Amino acid sequence: MNYRIKTAGMGCAHCIARMTKAMEGLGARIVSMELNDFTIEFGGDIGAVKAAVEDLGFEFISAEAV
DSSP states (O other), rough: EEEEEEEEOOOOOHHHHHHHHHHHTTTOOOEETTTTEEEEEESSSSHHHHHHHTTOOOEEEEEEEE
């Protein structure tokens, strides 16, 4: 399933790289990645994505199935 994730606090390319690495570590496939807005293909519990975002120090705003 694909999810569009909205966050707050990502401000640079380094933030995108950290988020990409974290999502790939969960087994998510990156569909698109921009500051504070990205889409992943993920078959696991979306709670794990929320926890990963927050562990990186960013605010998790929403996850919408797309």
